[in-house]
Structures are given as C-alpha cells and as structure tokens.
Amino acid sequence: MADKKWVFLFDEVDQAEAYMGNNWENVRGLLGGKGANLADMARLGVPVPPFFTITTEACNAYSADKHFPEGMWDQAMAALKKVEAATGKKFGDVNNPLLVSCRSGAKFSMPGMMDTVLNIGLNDQTAGGMIKLTGNERFVYDAYRRLIQMFGSVVLGITEEAFEDVLNEFKKSKGAKVDTELKADDLKELTEKFKVVVRREKGFDFPQDVFEQLRLATEAVFNSWNGKRAIDYRRATNIPDDLGTAVNIVTMVFGNMGNDSGTGVAFTRDPQTGERKVFGEYLLNAQGEDVVAGIRNTEEIDTLGSVLPEAYKQFMDICSKLEKHYHDMQDVEFTIERGKLWMLQTRNGKRTALSQIKIAVDMANEGLITKDEAISRVTTDQVDTLLHPQFDTKTKSTAKKEGRFYASGVNASPGAAVGQVYFDADTAQRMAKEHKQDVIMVRPFTKPDDVHGMLAAKGVLTSEGGATSHAAVVARQFGVPCIVGASIVHIDMDKRQMEANDVVVKEGDWISLDGGTGEVYLGKLALTAASLEEQKELITLLNWADEVCAKPGIRKFPEGWPTRGLQVWANADYPKDAQRARAYGAMGIGLCRTEHMFFEQTRLPIVQRMILSDTTEGRTEALNELLPYQRADFEGLFEAMDGYPVIIRLIDPPLHEFLPSEEGLLEEVITMRVKGETEGLAAKEKLLASVQSMHESNPMMGLRGIRLSIVMPEIVEMQVRAIFEAAANVQLKGGTPKPEVMIPLTGHVNELKWIQPRLERIVKQVLEEKGVATLHYKFGTMIEIPRAALTAGEIAEVAEFFSFGTNDLTQMTFGYSRDDAERTFLVQYIEKGILPKNPFQELDRDGVGRLMKIAVEDGRKTRPTLEVGICGEHGGDPSSIEFCHLLGNNYVSCSPFRVPVARLAAAHAALKYAPK
Ligand code: PEP
Ligand code: MG
Numbered sequence: 001m002a003d004k005k006w007v008f009l010f011d012e013v014d015q016a017e018a019y020m021g022n023n024w025e026n027v028r029g030l031l032g033g034k035g036a037n038l039a040d041m042a043r044l045g046v047p048v049p050p051f052f053t054i055t056t057e058a059c060n061a062y063s064a065d066k067h068f069p070e071g072m073w074d075q076a077m078a079a080l081k082k083v084e085a086a087t088g089k090k091f092g093d094v095n096n097p098l099l100v101s102c103r104s105g106a107k108f109s110m111p112g113m114m115d116t117v118l119n120i121g122l123n124d125q126t127a128g129g130m131i132k133l134t135g136n137e138r139f140v141y142d143a144y145r146r147l148i149q150m151f152g153s154v155v156l157g158i159t160e161e162a163f164e165d166v167l168n169e170f171k172k173s174k175g176a177k178v179d180t181e182l183k184a185d186d187l188k189e190l191t192e193k194f195k196v197v198v199r200r201e202k203g204f205d206f207p208q209d210v211f212e213q214l215r216l217a218t219e220a221v222f223n224s225w226n227g228k229r230a231i232d233y234r235r236a237t238n239i240p241d242d243l244g245t246a247v248n249i250v251t252m253v254f255g256n257m258g259n260d261s262g263t264g265v266a267f268t269r270d271p272q273t274g275e276r277k278v279f280g281e282y283l284l285n286a287q288g289e290d291v292v293a294g295i296r297n298t299e300e301i302d303t304l305g306s307v308l309p310e311a312y313k314q315f316m317d318i319c320s321k322l323e324k325h326y327h328d329m330q331d332v333e334f335t336i337e338r339g340k341l342w343m344l345q346t347r348n349g350k351r352t353a354l355s356q357i358k359i360a361v362d363m364a365n366e367g368l369i370t371k372d373e374a375i376s377r378v379t380t381d382q383v384d385t386l387l388h389p390q391f392d393t394k395t396k397s398t399a400k401k402e403g404r405f406y407a408s409g410v411n412a413s414p415g416a417a418v419g420q421v422y423f424d425a426d427t428a429q430r431m432a433k434e435h436k437q438d439v440i441m442v443r444p445f446t447k448p449d450d451v452h453g454m455l456a457a458k459g460v461l462t463s464e465g466g467a468t469s470h471a472a473v474v475a476r477q478f479g480v481p482c483i484v485g486a487s488i489v490h491i492d493m494d495k496r497q498m499e500a501n502d503v504v505v506k507e508g509d510w511i512s513l514d515g516g517t518g519e520v521y522l523g524k525l526a527l528t529a530a531s532l533e534e535q536k537e538l539i540t541l542l543n544w545a546d547e548v549c550a551k552p553g554i555r556k557f558p559e560g561w562p563t564r565g566l567q568v569w570a571n572a573d574y575p576k577d578a579q580r581a582r583a584y585g586a587m588g589i590g591l592c593r594t595e596h597m598f599f600e601q602t603r604l605p606i607v608q609r610m611i612l613s614d615t616t617e618g619r620t621e622a623l624n625e626l627l628p629y630q631r632a633d634f635e636g637l638f639e640a641m642d643g644y645p646v647i648i649r650l651i652d653p654p655l656h657e658f659l660p661s662e663e664g665l666l667e668e669v670i671t672m673r674v675k676g677e678t679e680g681l682a683a684k685e686k687l688l689a690s691v692q693s694m695h696e697s698n699p700m701m702g703l704r705g706i707r708l709s710i711v712m713p714e715i716v717e718m719q720v721r722a723i724f725e726a727a728a729n730v731q732l733k734g735g736t737p738k739p740e741v742m743i744p745l746t747g748h749v750n751e752l753k754w755i756q757p758r759l760e761r762i763v764k765q766v767l768e769e770k771g772v773a774t775l776h777y778k779f780g781t782m783i784e785i786p787r788a789a790l791t792a793g794e795i796a797e798v799a800e801f802f803s804f805g806t807n808d809l810t811q812m813t814f815g816y817s818r819d820d821a822e823r824t825f826l827v828q829y830i831e832k833g834i835l836p837k838n839p840f841q842e843l844d845r846d847g848v849g850r851l852m853k854i855a856v857e858d859g860r861k862t863r864p865t866l867e868v869g870i871c872g873e874h875g876g877d878p879s880s881i882e883f884c885h886l887l888g889n890n891y892v893s894c895s896p897f898r899v900p901v902a903r904l905a906a907a908h909a910a911l912k913y914a915p916k
Helices: 013-019 024-044 056-065 072-087 124-134 137-155 160-174 184-202 210-224 228-237 288-293 301-307 309-326 353-365 371-377 380-386 393-401 425-433 448-456 470-478 536-550 575-583 604-612 616-640 662-675 681-693 705-711 713-732 749-770 786-790 792-798 806-814 821-831 848-862 878-887 896-912
Strands: 007-009 051-054 100-106 116-120 245-251 262-267 279-284 330-337 340-348 405-408 410-413 416-422 439-443 459-462 482-484 490-492 497-500 503-506 510-514 519-522 567-571 589-593 645-649 738-743 778-783 801-804 867-870 891-894
Touching: 007 013, 007 024, 007 072, 013 024, 024 051, 024 056, 024 100, 024 245, 024 309, 024 340, 051 072, 056 210, 056 245, 072 245, 100 210, 116 137, 116 210, 124 137, 137 160, 137 184, 137 210, 160 184, 210 245, 228 448, 262 288, 262 301, 279 288, 279 301, 301 309, 309 330, 309 340, 353 371, 353 380, 353 536, 371 536, 371 896, 380 536, 380 896, 393 519, 410 470, 416 425, 416 459, 425 439, 425 448, 439 448, 448 470, 459 470, 459 510, 470 482, 482 510, 536 896, 567 575, 567 896, 575 616, 575 896, 589 891, 604 616, 604 681, 616 645, 616 713, 645 778, 662 681, 705 713, 705 738, 705 749, 713 738, 713 749, 738 749, 738 801, 749 778, 749 792, 778 786, 778 792, 786 792, 786 806, 786 848, 792 801, 792 848, 801 848, 806 848, 848 867, 848 878, 867 878, 878 891, 878 896, 891 896
Parallel strands: 416 439, 439 459, 459 482, 567 589, 567 891, 589 645, 645 738, 738 778, 778 801, 801 867, 867 891
Antiparallel strands: 007 051, 051 245, 100 116, 100 245, 262 279, 262 330, 330 340, 405 519, 410 482, 416 510, 490 497, 497 503, 510 519
C-alpha cells in the first residue's frame, strides 16, 4: 500500500493516464472530474494555479477505517513541496506564505453537494507576512475571517448561522450594509470574533498549525462524500456510492486584491437557451463564493471586456479552446489576480433540455461533433421535457387582467408548474410523497441540503440568487421548472408565508410558475400542450434520428426481415390525433381503437340499441345508423395519414362497457319501486335484465375481441364496410389510403380462419360497388394472448401482420390485472425489489419479451415479410423500443405526444447496435 500512488501532481496527467490504461473516463474516476480537467487544462497550456490531487482510491481507503492509507500523507507533503517550488512560496512561511484551497471533486460533478475550504495556510503569523507582502491588510483579514468561517462550518461542524449572526450583528454595529463596506480594522476585529465563535462552540481554538488545517480539511472533504446531501444527490442521479471523491489542493489565487482583480463563473454557451455566446457573471474585487452566493449584484461577462480587456480576451480564447478540446459546452470558473487570469475549473456544463438540444444540433452543424453524436447526446427525457405542457400567452394575459400576476424573477429552468406552496424541503417532500400534492417549494435561496425537496416539487421559487445559483443549476439538471431571485417576494419563515406588493401567500396556497419567462402567478393556471412546430432544433435533431433509422443495413436480419431501423407510428382514434401524430413525425397509425368512437354522445344511444336488440334485424338497423358515422371517422383518418398505413382495430371490449352499470341500474329500479314511480320503470327493468344477462365474472377474459366478432359478426361486418367505403371514397378523390384491418385478441388460428374470410368478402364487395380496382390493404391480428405468440407460425398463415398488444400480453403473461395490480400490490412489488420495474410501463424482456421473440421468429418462418409492430403502452417507452429494435419489429406505435421521444429512442437503439 505504501508504494501505491495516491497523489498526482498538476503535471502528472500522462502518468495518471498510463496508470488507468489510457482511458480518460477512468482517469476522471481516479482524479475526479475537477482534478482530471485541471490537469488536462494544464497540459493544454491553459493557466491553472499549481496543484495536486489526492485520488478517489485514497478516499475509499479512508472511508473504510477513517484513516489515511499508508503513504498518502507523505506523498501529499512531497507534492506540496513541488507546488511550493512552482509558486516560489512556502506553506506556513511567515515571510512568503503559500495559501491553498482544499476542494472536493468526484468523477461526476455534484455541484455544491460536497465540501471545499479556501485560504488554508493563514494563521496569526502568516497573516502578518501576507500583509507585508501585499500591503493590503483589508484583503488579508477578509481572507482570514473567511477561512475561520469555512473551516468552522465545514471541518468543525459549527452551524453557518453561528458565524452569520455574529457577522450581521457586527455589520449593523458598523453601519455597513454589505461586506465590502467593512474596513481593514473591522475585518481584523471580525476575525477575532470568529475565533471566539470557534472556542465557544468547540471548546478549543482555531488551529494555528497550517499542516493541521490541511489535514483536517482533507478529512472533511473525504467525509463529505458520505454526507446526507451528497447521498441524496447520488440517489437522484444514479451515481454509484463507491466512486468516492478526490481532493484537490490548489494554490490560492485571489480575486479580491483590488479592482484589477476579480472572479467569475461562465458557460461557454447559454445554459438556458443554448445560444452560442459566452454566458456568465463576475465580480471585481471578490472571492469565488461571492458570485455563487448572490450576495452582491454580479456583472454580465460582456462588460469585463471594457474593464480588464486583456484578461477578457484571453478568457474568451480559452473558452473556445476548451469547447474545441472537449467538444461540449463548458462550465468554467476563473479568477483574475492583479490582471493575471487563472482558470480554476472546467467541466461539461449542466443545461436545460432546450439548451442541450440546440447545442447538440449547433455543434454538429459547426463540425465539432457528428450528427450521430448529437443524437446520442440528447436523452429521451430531455425531448419529453420540451414537450411538457406550458402556459399559453392567452392564459397568462387573462391571469394578468384578473390581477393574478404576482412577481417575476430570473427564468432559471423552463417549464410550467402549478402547485401548493411549501417553505422548506422536508415539508415539500412530505406533502408531495405522502399527501400526493403538487408542490412548489419556495425558499429565500436553496442550499444543497434542499435537493430532496426540489426533486419532489413540481417547481421551485427563490427570492434570492442568480442564474448560476445552486437552485438554478440543480433545477435545470433535473428539468424542474424554476424561478430564482424574485426579490420582490419577502418570505417570512416564522409565519410560513410570503408577501409581495402586499399580497400574502400562505403555506398550502396555490401558485403557478412559468420557468421559461420567470413569471409567478397566483392560483392555478391552465396548462396547454407544447408545440413541436416552433422548436426548430428539435425538429432537425429528430429528422437526423429518422435518417439513422431509415438507413438500410443498420440492422442485420434474415431475408425478408427489416434491415432499416424502427419506424414510429401512433395510436390515434380521431383525425385530429392523426394530424398531430403526423406533425410529430409518425409514419402511420398503429392502432385506432374504433370503439372509442362508439362512446360519443350522439352514437352511444344507437350502440346501446344495437346491443339490447333481441333480433338480428334490430341489430342490423342500428348498425346501419352507425355506419355513416364510422365511415366519416375513417375518411378523416385516411386523409390525415394519406399515403401512410392506418391500422384500424375492430371492436375489442366486452359490450357491457357500453351500457350503464348494473349496480347503478339496480339502485334506480329499487328507488323507483319504493317511491312507486311507474313511468319508465318497465324499460329500466328490461335494461337491468339485459345487463344482468351479460354479466361475466371475468370480463377481460370473456366475450370480447375476436370472440365477440364470431358471436356477433354483424358489428365487425359493419366496421369493415365502413373502413372500405371510406378508403374507396378517399382513393376516388385522389388520395392514397392504406387501410390495415386488425383483429384483436386472437388465441387460436381457427378463430381467424372463421372470421377473416367473411370480412375479406365484404372488402371485395365494397370495392366492386365503388368501382375501385386496386387498393392497398392488409388483414392482420394483435398478439396479446400467450397462446397466440406460441402458435404464431400457424397464425401467420392467415394474418399478414402482427401487432403486439403488450398491455394485454403483459396482463395475461404475468396473470396481473392491468386495471388493479398497481393499486393492490404492484407498487409494493417494485418498492420491495421483487420486480425491477413496472412491467406495464417497461417491457419485461425475459417473460413477455420471450413470447414476442418466439412470435416474430415463428411468424416470419411462415411469412418472411410479416409486418410486425407494437401498439401497447410500451411502444412509447425507450427501453421497450430498444427491445423492439432488437426483436426485428418494423415499427413501434405510441401516443401522438410520445412520437418525438420514440423517434429519438429508435435512433438511439439503431446507433447502439449498428453493425461495426
Ligand atoms: C394492448 O392490449 O396492448 C392493446 C393495445 O389493446 P388495449 O389496450 O386496447 O386492450
Ligand atoms: Mg388489448
């Protein structure tokens, strides 16, 4: 262990690479993202203060027994000597002291979740030396009091309030509003007061031994890996617990040495919109935490050009150099010390979904990355976020007219959120989780300890802080709509209320946030669907995704099987849904549930008459009345999807679903009898008797689907006539309808053999009547019963296509009721880890998926060109889409709103499994 290398110097990145098998991801794992990138920047020739990194391996060894591993501290001390040599300063030296920061840095950035201590190396002696050296007593005491404050809270565990209270009291006594108004003598006095806080709280003095300071700070950073907020954050982001954090010991550079000094943070592109423009803020004569904390008003980065032009130009050059090097938008921290620029950090910047998509598309257009990389970089969740509901302008202007506009702040993370206000993270989480409320968390500012509340909330509002504050960064990452710095809002934590312009909002009241514009409204605003049409870059990205899927040879399969990727179709019952689906990029309709049309107000009475009729003639008469409605529905669908396949499923549910409930009828009949009402009683009794006669103990396994078609063929005969009359009409008008008739719930090939020829005869008859010679159409079936999957070879003799109805197939394979399982046991199953995922949301590849595989393989053995799709809810789920890609599906079909997500998921699968 003693000869293991625990420490890497700023110029040892090549060694770290060699040690990690020349794998940069592993170097990041060893040195942490911050350490690895600092060393990488040093290698690129970017000015970085000399530093060394103690590895994550050391952190893990330390975590095991709370002791530094053997040899680690000696190596750290040796590295410190090298840093001393590089800076010409000496740690603890009275005349020329080296000051360092001790910074956390894990493989994946966890902004603000772990600890950092600045200005280590200051004590009563070195402070004197620093004053002689800089001639700036004010600066030195400011640095010293900050060290005691940070060391006290981070390392010694004293509450921040203990220092803040003293500071606020002190400022008041000096008549100072902000810290910068405090003079050198004041800060010297404050330093002494802070030392008293340490003594009072801990019973010992702030350590004057600088090596002791460094050692304790290193331990504190290691320990912060297992702090509550770090653990919460890891849970939320799926970062493994065993990675550990590295510790970076970095030479301090000072942005608070006068007006030729400053410090700032910036993104190389706009993290909210993705615009190609350096976006950031800085403060002259300040230290890093002043910018992030939002205590002083920061300046926009552009203005640095006129204040410190040379440093600004160098900074801009470095930004573009870093983007080119990392091929991604960077989030950087810098400090200018007496005109000299130092880069303190670079990492891939967190950003909104909107920004991610724009940056990916722009970078591909700029040639920085390939189109495939752009596609891979954007997650399906990000696309989903962009298509989340918004408030439309009309809703907002009406709300304004009604006097419901409340406040505005910085639009930190886009999206609309409506919820009840809670003022702390624990309550917000409890109300959301236990009481199932929609929650808006409101805080003066959020700290990393508030993350669990932010994650549980629909939206976050703060009265302080800026666009790079923790609230903003974290909200953007998780896609939580967020407004920060709404300074007009005064939060009273004691009364648990907030007030703006004399309007008080109490805990539990409803508000609405527009994270895209930064507006806060009182009460609940109505949400509307987002429009894809206006999202230029997303459209481009999805077109690229379609190109990937359209490439022949992207899948390798036997003859007849698809060799391009998946197409995305949509489940749509009405022409307006079909239009939306097409606008969202669907290339067909994979499921039209015709029975939904039966429920419309004008039609339901006719449907009921048809069901209740005792004679075939009576049924036919009612069906003839329904036919024109259905024909018109189908014409609309074919027109909306002109040129694309439209799969229309024949009636599926049990008929009792169209009738009033048995319990309700019984109650009505009894009431009428008791009250002695006779008018209409006979009809009600007859209806009740019919409903009772149709009662089934297990209707989902009863008279429905193909079984109903066989028992009562008139209904599906009418439907097929309506489909083909509509198709013929549309074709005669010059359109290209492509109807595909889908028969649900087949379990035995003989069922199909019985019904399908009857229906095909009707097709021929209609086409003859209409004088249409050729029309592209197919007959196929749903595979949603295990027996159908297992006998797919036979079924494919009759069916020209299969569509997996994975809602029913999951229900029947697991034997879980799709209507009740979640409510009764399934949620518990998932919480207890009995099932990894809800199988009604994400396809169970091992069980249901195995049946699907058998069905595709056996089906295509019989009919190699068999068209295969999926139309259960899984058709819009990225993992299930990937499975369908591997299975050899031709398409997936999902809700129109999920189509964009499915297009991206299909391309992700195609790229992931493309033949090399
Ligand atoms: C299915 O079972 O997956 C399906 C799409 O049909 P429904 O949900 O209408 O039963
Ligand atoms: Mg079904």
